[in-house]
Amino acid sequence: MNVLHRSVNVFLIHSHADRKIVHRLYRRMKRDGINAWMDVESLQPGRDWQNEIRRALLECDAVVVCLSQRFNQRQGYRHVELRIALEKARSFPDEVFIIPVRLEACDMPDVLSHLHRVDLFEAGGYKGLIRALREFG
Numbered sequence: 001m002n003v004l005h006r007s008v009n010v011f012l013i014h015s016h017a018d019r020k021i022v023h024r025l026y027r028r029m030k031r032d033g034i035n036a037w038m039d040v041e042s043l044q045p046g047r048d049w050q051n052e053i054r055r056a057l058l059e060c061d062a063v064v065v066c067l068s069q070r071f072n073q074r075q076g077y078r079h080v081e082l083r084i085a086l087e088k089a090r091s092f093p094d095e096v097f098i099i100p101v102r103l104e105a106c107d108m109p110d111v112l113s114h115l116h117r118v119d120l121f122e123a124g125g126y127k128g129l130i131r132a133l134r135e136f137g
Contacts, residue, residue, distance in 0.1 A: 007035040008136040013081045014066035057084045061136045068103045
């Protein structure tokens with residue numbers, strides 16, 4: 001894969017139950033020149049994690065929502081992150097900002113049903129995600 005012209009800042013929203021697979025996605029994106037933000041990698045000790053997450057969401061170029069069967073099962077801070085991302089997306093309705101990415105076959109949350117998704121478990125899924133993110137580079 002070619003490296004992006006400029007480093008795209010991408011925030012990864014995910015269920016903590018999916019941390020291992022999302023961490024692999026994070027590392028792969030970093031290798032491909034994408035400045036991905038993931039809590040376990042990006043949060044520094046002693047920082048107010050809620051403020052840092054909000055700042056990262058408001059400053060990023062794109063949000064990748066990593067969907068799975070576990071994503072909607074219980075409440076968690078990921079739903080707050082998704083609300084913040086949706087608020088920001090309303091500021092520029094004709095531009096791509098939120099990219100739903102299914103990690104496995106699962107239902108799409110209603111709030112994302114209007115967006116075209118990419119399935120990482122299908123052939124070419126990751127390539128499609130990178131192609132979408134290159135639009136920002």
